[in-house]
Amino acid sequence: MIRKLLVLALLLAPFSGAMERQNNADYRARRQKLAAELKGGVLVLFAPTEPSAGNATSGFRQDDNFYYLTGWSEPGAAIMIAAEVVAKDEHPARAYTEVLYLPAHNTVQEKWTGPKLGPENPQARDLTGFDRVELLDKMRDDIADLLQKDPRAPIYSDISTGDEVSPSADGLAWLKRANAFPVVRFADFKPIVSDQRRVKDAGEIELIRKGTNASIAGHLAAFKAIHPGVTEREIAALQMYEFGKRGCERPAYAPIVGSGYNGTVLHYSEDSGTLKDGDLVVMDVAGEYSMYASDITRTAPVNGHFTARQREIYEIVLGAQRAAIEAFVSGKSVLLGKTDDSLYKVAYDYINTHGKDLHGEPLGKYFIHGLGHYVGLEVHDPGSYATPLQPGMVFTIEPGVYIPEEKLGVRIEDIVYVDANGKLVDYTAALPHTVEEVEKAMKK
Structure with missing residues (x-):
């Protein structure tokens, strides 16, 4: 045999x-x-x-x-x-x-x-x-x-x-x-x-895990390379090199690396700017492994340290993500929508009740996209979002706040899946999540 x-x-x-x-x-x-x-x-x-x-x-x-x-x-x-x-x-x-x-x-x-x-x-x-x-x-x-x-x-x-x-x-x-x-x-x-x-088998879940691990390596390398004067394209190229040498055939989508105002543009893909001291940089970059996509976003301060305002917004976004994860119930929660079982509603309500813009208005209007999407052979894999999340489903949880007036954009995007016991598993747990973890990862 x-x-x-x-x-x-x-x-x-x-x-x-x-x-x-x-x-x-x-x-x-x-x-x-x-x-x-x-x-x-x-x-x-x-x-x-x-x-x-x-x-x-x-x-x-x-x-x-x-x-x-x-x-x-x-x-x-x-x-x-x-x-x-x-x-x-x-x-x-x-x-x-x-x-x-x-x-x-x-x-x-x-x-x-x-x-x-x-x-x-x-x-x-x-x-x-x-x-x-x-x-x-x-x-x-x-x-x-x-x-x-x-x-x-x-x-x-x-x-x-x-x-x-x-x-x-x-x-x-x-x-x-x-x-x-x-x-x-x-x-x-x-x-x-x-x-x-929409429901992945064990083999598919493993391929997505391998692509995600390769993409994690790209993000960790990027944290070390970020500093004033580096171009957005350099950061994108570094990440593609790192996940490419770990087996990914290609990027899962056009890499998005946007600093300052560019970080408030959701599908900014020119990657042509130069990182400036005092700005944040949003990195939405991941690879495709054996046809299966990953999708990861991290936000980091260009000079290695968050300002008080940047920290405030970052921690609100992280709090919204954690609130959605804590609210998850297998077979009941849905990813999108405005019903009581919607994880999007949990994240939106958190953002809208924490912090203000420069005019004293709630921040909910700056969360301008959905909370997540299915991931598989396509980075936005098909499937109905009216169906409750159940074992075998792989999706992102990615709250974000984008305030063009302040040139301040923050998104934290992780890939999770529901295991056989109905538990939510974070594929990207090895990446920094908190402010302290990001700053530590950036130290040379």
Whole structure:
């Protein structure tokens, strides 16, 4: 058994890149769970194609939903998943079916982009975990055969209207034009998979933890590097270097390092300013590890010491975060909204009842964003926020106060998840939280 696993690992190496991948069984379990929600339908989903060398501004990244269901990171593939159907009325019986379709080899392109796995490889099924691995050209015949047997089966994909642009829209254009299937019904599978992705399995939680640990290293390095005269871009580059050498493929989002007034601009991404004595710097920077995002923000004084006013605002933001964490109840609390069970309301009320602006007004109006969001394959992972938080959910808690008049912005963002016992676990516990911890971390 060990020898077989080693052989598979060696075979997979040229096709999987350097990313860490979950077991094939994890991806198959997701496909089977999704199929059970298709109401007798068929999922047809296409991966993006690789951009040409002249148009590529960054490396290829797989579509999130395609990767979630397949663990397959190569371009140009497609999948068909047909739910099991019990014979009833006009619908014939059908066994659960899953097929991965791989494009034919392009030997010229592979000289530039590297070798790709083809269905002719005798280990293709073991490597991918699919029951069948076929050439992409066979997909039309398989879909046509299925629809001939059950023409009323809905086709699920990532397109819901004719206006949406996706690889699947192009891949299914022939079916929309096919006169042989005039009653084909299309349905959007994204709400189904989004609901499924909201709760992470153990493997996903571990990948997010690894990306977060790498990102923590970047923030700790930044604390040491901050001083007057350093540019925002230097701090961002340092953090990307630190989490990159720990296995992250890319930033999880455009790094945001804003000092002074720039720190009050939520999505400031120019990172072009120079850090000045007496200012605060807000650092919203994190990496992506094996397709899974992290998301961390820390705020620090450029000269290593908070002023009295900066300390006041910082401690109000930290107090709001702690109040939300203390109020959390698994299966009851929701992240957003203004209901009594909302963690956002807890944080907002804390900020609005602690401290004033320069005009004596409450600070609530300076908390201008939500308290947090789900994290996963996307830094803002999909999923309903009306559903109470429960085990397996990973999300941020990130209160902030931004006062442009004072050139003063503070945000503290941590990633947490709900463990199997319903307890909230802080992934970013190793980072400084308090004023004293931040100042200590900045000492050279």
